[in-house]
Amino acid sequence: MLSLRIVVIGGGAAGFFGAIACAQANPHAHVTLIEASRQPLAKVLISGGGRCNVTHACFEAEGLVQNYPRGGKALRGAFTRFQAQDTVTWFAERGVRLKTEADGRMFPITDSSETIVECLIKTAATNGVEIRIGTPVVSVKRGKNQFEIVCKTGEIIECDRLLLATGSSISGYKILQELGHHIEPPVPSLFTFNILDQKLRALAGVSVNPVQLQLSAGGKTQLEQNGPLLITHWGMSGPAVLKLSAWGARVLHDSHYQATLLVNWLPDLSSEQVREKILAIKNEWGKRPIALHRGVDLPHRLWQYIITRIGITAEERWAEISNKTLNQLLQEITQGEYLIKGKGAFKEEFVTCGGVNLKEVNFKTMESRLIPGLYFAGEILDIDGVTGGFNFQSAWTTAYLAGNAMGN
Known part of the structure; x- marks a missing residue:
């Protein structure tokens, strides 16, 4: 047989x-x-x-x-x-x-x-x-x-x-x-996000864990992911980004890898808790430079980048900023907007x-x-x-x- x-x-x-x-x-x-x-x-x-x-x-x-x-x-x-x-x-x-x-x-x-x-x-x-x-x-x-x-x-x-x-x-x-x-x-599937912001890219090596990400592509799709994020020489990587790229693989492909990413750098705190922390540091350290006294648990280099995104200079002091600027800072920390312009590889x-x-x-x-x-x-x-x-x-x-x- x-x-x-x-x-x-x-x-x-x-x-x-x-x-x-x-x-x-x-x-x-x-x-x-x-x-x-x-x-x-x-x-x-x-x-x-x-x-x-x-x-x-x-x-x-x-x-x-x-x-x-x-x-x-x-x-x-x-x-x-x-x-x-x-x-x-x-x-x-x-x-x-x-x-x-x-x-x-x-x-x-x-x-x-x-x-x-x-x-x-x-x-x-x-x-x-x-x-x-x-x-x-x-x-x-x-x-x-x-x-x-x-x-x-x-x-x-x-x-x-x-x-x-x-x-x-x-x-x-x-x-x-x-x-x-x-x-x-x-x-x-499984790729990193290219972001053309040179000042962000200059932070290569900075990591934050956790962050909350929200992806919008094709004008409608919204996908969310939590986890560690790593800033790289080309944009953003890390487990949260890679998972988001997998779930969004088809819609990102269809939108030619052009999308909007919202980043909440402090997802363990509510917006109100972040506001309270910022107000507390403003009241306590009014005469100190904002760039050196952040009052929230973020890497120092990332904090300096975030404040420059909304136009705060290195010399400005907490006592000098308006309520409007405080609201912009809160928005930047909890819903910072980044434009994805292409994908990288995940080796x-x-x-x-x-x-x-x-x-x-x-x-x-x-x-x-x-x-x-x-x-x-x-x-x-x-x-x-x-x-x-x-x-x-x-x-x-x-x-x-x-x-x-x-x-x-």
Whole structure:
């Protein structure tokens, strides 16, 4: 009796995890993993600043799904079958322990992504997965009860079941469109905001935690996010900005990354509490320069920038400013307006929103609803998470489910 022939296209996190899951579910199956480049798991190697943010310490499906701007609803059931705690256990069973940082992100205790890469390659080899690198695929044809994979060399590889884990590559989307699947147009997710204010950019390195952000784009959309913010040489970054960019990925793309950002630098205080603090410092330090006596908990350089935005000079004293100027100062602290003029990159994550339309996928097995025997895992799906290990977790989960379904 011929053994089941299974091919995985894509040698990233989802491809390796799916191939391993399949080989473990069915030791008699012949599992082949095909990677176009000469370097499998390249994205894993450079992720998380070279440390690999494997997952997030959120061990309830309901909590996990809140971190996916697209795909959360579809993943809810999937996470009841394989979630972050299962990822931690999976790696621990193979000798890789993970640690949790203060913000919930989980990394290998070695602080090296090479630990994760070596684990995946070794586990794949141990389970008999055939790994073929430097083998670009140009097309996939659906034959009778099998798939024909046409390689760039002209070689044709036949298989009974096929897992596509090609990430956000154009070639993967093209293959799927030729097979009849619909692709939600890919656009960037997780990016920083370019702000052309040179005086703001001069504050590069200043961070505030927390801030409250409100984004308006396309003349109507309002999205909010709280968390740490980092001022950079090109504008604003940090977790709050990155999360906002993920939730607003489509609307920001459609508005050509031109948008308005309102920043509340002191979200833990009400406007009235901020006003009381400003009035108290005015009354107590009336003869002191405003630039040197701020009375609110903000970095000194940021405070000096904020007062210059409303025209207060370095020499002006508290006793000299009018009620109108006080109101402007309050507005600037609690609702400072910044114009976004383009996006930057976020080098530790490479995420797009877009991919296979989720209605065309059975999330119990990750099998195509259109083409029996075709499966999906990872970023090829229209799923993307915020920063913090959530994108890797959706890759592990979808790959695990796909691998087990293919093997059985």
